[in-house]
Amino acid sequence: MVVGLGFRAAARDNPAIIYQILRALSSASASTVAPGTGVAAALRAATVADAGTPKAEGRALPRWLPAAAMAAAAAAATMVAAGGLVVSGDAPPGPAADASGQSNQAAAARELEDWLKAQGADVSKVQIKPSQAGPGAGLGLFATAAVSAQRHGASWWSWLWPRRGGAAGQREPTTLAAFPLAAAITARKACQDPQLGEQFSWMLDRQLLDERTAVMVYLLVERLRGDKSAYAPWIRALPQSFDAPINFAAADLSELRGTTLAKAVEAVSRRMRDTWSRLESPLAALCRDLGLRRPTWDDWVWAYCVWWSRGQSLPVPESGSATKALASLSAASNGHGHGNGASGNGNGGGAGLAAGAVRKVNIEVVEGLVPGLDFANHRHSPPPQCWWEVVAPERPTGKDATGSTGSASASATPSSASTSASSNATMVRLQLHAGTRVRPGEELFISYGDKSNEELLMLYGFAAPGNPHEFLMLYCPIPPQAEWDDVMHARMELLQSYGLRPQFFLPHPDSVSGPSEDGTAGSGAKRGGKKPAGGKAAAADSGSGAGAGVQGDAAAEAAAAAAAPPLVLPGDVLDTLEVFVLNFQELAHRSRALQTQTEDRRAARAAGSPLAAVAQHSPVLELAALRSRLPRMAAAELKHYLASLGLRMATLTAFIRLLEIKVLELEGAEGTGSLEQDEQLLARLDAQAAASLAEDAPGKLVYPPAPKQQQQHKEREHERTRRLRAALVYRMGQKQLARAWLVRAKAELTNLLALMRDMETRCSSLERAKK
Numbered sequence: 001m002v003v004g005l006g007f008r009a010a011a012r013d014n015p016a017i018i019y020q021i022l023r024a025l026s027s028a029s030a031s032t033v034a035p036g037t038g039v040a041a042a043l044r045a046a047t048v049a050d051a052g053t054p055k056a057e058g059r060a061l062p063r064w065l066p067a068a069a070m071a072a073a074a075a076a077a078t079m080v081a082a083g084g085l086v087v088s089g090d091a092p093p094g095p096a097a098d099a100s101g102q103s104n105q106a107a108a109a110r111e112l113e114d115w116l117k118a119q120g121a122d123v124s125k126v127q128i129k130p131s132q133a134g135p136g137a138g139l140g141l142f143a144t145a146a147v148s149a150q151r152h153g154a155s156w157w158s159w160l161w162p163r164r165g166g167a168a169g170q171r172e173p174t175t176l177a178a179f180p181l182a183a184a185i186t187a188r189k190a191c192q193d194p195q196l197g198e199q200f201s202w203m204l205d206r207q208l209l210d211e212r213t214a215v216m217v218y219l220l221v222e223r224l225r226g227d228k229s230a231y232a233p234w235i236r237a238l239p240q241s242f243d244a245p246i247n248f249a250a251a252d253l254s255e256l257r258g259t260t261l262a263k264a265v266e267a268v269s270r271r272m273r274d275t276w277s278r279l280e281s282p283l284a285a286l287c288r289d290l291g292l293r294r295p296t297w298d299d300w301v302w303a304y305c306v307w308w309s310r311g312q313s314l315p316v317p318e319s320g321s322a323t324k325a326l327a328s329l330s331a332a333s334n335g336h337g338h339g340n341g342a343s344g345n346g347n348g349g350g351a352g353l354a355a356g357a358v359r360k361v362n363i364e365v366v367e368g369l370v371p372g373l374d375f376a377n378h379r380h381s382p383p384p385q386c387w388w389e390v391v392a393p394e395r396p397t398g399k400d401a402t403g404s405t406g407s408a409s410a411s412a413t414p415s416s417a418s419t420s421a422s423s424n425a426t427m428v429r430l431q432l433h434a435g436t437r438v439r440p441g442e443e444l445f446i447s448y449g450d451k452s453n454e455e456l457l458m459l460y461g462f463a464a465p466g467n468p469h470e471f472l473m474l475y476c477p478i479p480p481q482a483e484w485d486d487v488m489h490a491r492m493e494l495l496q497s498y499g500l501r502p503q504f505f506l507p508h509p510d511s512v513s514g515p516s517e518d519g520t521a522g523s524g525a526k527r528g529g530k531k532p533a534g535g536k537a538a539a540a541d542s543g544s545g546a547g548a549g550v551q552g553d554a555a556a557e558a559a560a561a562a563a564a565p566p567l568v569l570p571g572d573v574l575d576t577l578e579v580f581v582l583n584f585q586e587l588a589h590r591s592r593a594l595q596t597q598t599e600d601r602r603a604a605r606a607a608g609s610p611l612a613a614v615a616q617h618s619p620v621l622e623l624a625a626l627r628s629r630l631p632r633m634a635a636a637e638l639k640h641y642l643a644s645l646g647l648r649m650a651t652l653t654a655f656i657r658l659l660e661i662k663v664l665e666l667e668g669a670e671g672t673g674s675l676e677q678d679e680q681l682l683a684r685l686d687a688q689a690a691a692s693l694a695e696d697a698p699g700k701l702v703y704p705p706a707p708k709q710q711q712q713h714k715e716r717e718h719e720r721t722r723r724l725r726a727a728l729v730y731r732m733g734q735k736q737l738a739r740a741w742l743v744r745a746k747a748e749l750t751n752l753l754a755l756m757r758d759m760e761t762r763c764s765s766l767e768r769a770k771k
């Protein structure tokens, strides 16, 4: 069975290619690597040899969009910084202060701020210091002044002086900080490296190295360059270790037993090791030539984690604001002039476009790390105050984007960017959401996107309690391809025609919207849907213990099922499940129906007629509605519905089986115990955190300071607890989801069976009466 990474978190490593490239690099200095040399031949050979290697699945960069949650955080006046340093509030370091901790971190943050200013950043309204986002959150961005951003729309005084109020939606966003794109670390920047630039350019031009790997390799080399690196102050402020599970020790990993993440971590670690095994020696030779120490596996993991936890896709407009440019593009493609204000980071925080103001602006997407902005932490609730966008200097219309845009700025060296946050440099701006106000000293949050805890933990090393974007991933078991019979082939072909995979994602059952009246799939989570029940509430929703279901005698069971809210399965989930229960004839029938539908749509498109909405492939069956119509149904209709309900019964049974397996994986002997046990463990951790908070109260001086060994031991304990807590929050969410769906699915099956029985009874009595 293919282990799919539900969150598309796998790195796009191309190990064979990287190996060849690095080998080539190691045997040639900057001036000697050129097309047509022996190196070029070696690389050509490498590309040919690699042609058969399947491409790793690409994934969208973690985009920092607005959304929701920070949790247990407030408790963390004492926390272990991501760099493994113990930080105690804001108090200046006294004799007992951990010299390697707070003072180092504060000094690193100050040095970073000076460096950012020298690059041309405007950080006058922000400060980088220890975050309060949660245990291990490291540093964060804080406001140094009170700032507020007015709501979009007319000002309150506009009825008095209408013209001074300005048009609704045209207000410029309030900028809290601005970072020059020229200082961003991108593949282009790697190409400008005085020693390695030519090699990077040459390899990227020939697509022998992908942009992300180039940036990771560049990051690694920059770190090894130490004080000589152009980014030294930034690198010094970065975490030295990460809580992402690829760094977990075996004991930490065992806390994830039975989860999708555990499988994903295994797969990613294997790929990373594979990449490293190919990278290691050529990279070592390269570093030796540069006079740097030999890079280690830990260096590679560090670069990998830095990239995945801080990298961004930067939409760089040729002119003006990315938000407006994106709005203009969508307005132009929609053929009308009112943008929706969707920003570069998708948070809709930017100013909208006034009607008639459409001006098409080209955008180039650059992947990279933006020093300074990358210190902004995430939360989903309360909503983050900030969002970011790239703003290029205004240029006259009509020019082509690619040559002369922000990308040109992106290619400048850091030092040449010291033009201050002036209007002639492309800047990445941290903007305040309209209608928001921040106080001095308040931590500024952005959103990393509507990410589940699986994604947050995998990429960023933390999980957010009460995350509204949680989902459960289920796999349909597939035998090895060599064992497929005709039916299995037909199943997989139909699945592929639907554009589906043998796996699906389940948000909380309360957040799924039902199918619309025309039968179109109500797939996915309902926006602003009911918040998933957490903790005890969810446990109550889900019965008790592993595999808990509706218990008691048949009457009580039926009554409980009848009282349960109806099960709404997202359309794609239903379609996927049905593919695995249909028989051969039914599969062929579905295939033909799909073909007809495709042809109809093609014909409609050619004729310029409106396209019919794509309907969910399985029929809409609302049990309550069917039951209320039952007394009026004729025999033919009853038979028709009995056939459909028969299929639904099989689908539900398969679904329940998958859920039972999942619950067992999570809570059974191979898993990590029951949800109730997890709740108790989390409560214990909270109590311990509260106790140690009192012990390590900010400003409390301990003299003499604890011996280094003792401090290190304490730091390791903190790290272990932090990882355990993150694993707990994530796995509890998974257990809650699995149980909630199981209870709902079992109740639906009970109701469905009762309805089928009643239909059959009515059908036979109608037929008897006819005779």
Ligand SMILES: C[S@@+](CC[C@H](N)C(=O)[O-])C[C@H]1O[C@@H](n2cnc3c(N)ncnc32)[C@H](O)[C@@H]1O
Residues within 6 Å of the ligand: 069, 070, 071, 082, 131, 133, 134, 135, 136, 137, 138, 139, 140, 237, 238, 239, 309, 310, 374, 375, 376, 377, 378, 379, 459, 460, 461, 462
């Ligand atoms: C883009 S960086 C932000 C800056 C980071 N705090 C630092 O010290 O460098 C992302 C990392 O910040 C931390 N982080 C961000 N938001 C967090 C949150 N809500 N809770 C805990 N850690 C968080 C995680 O370690 C994550 O990998």
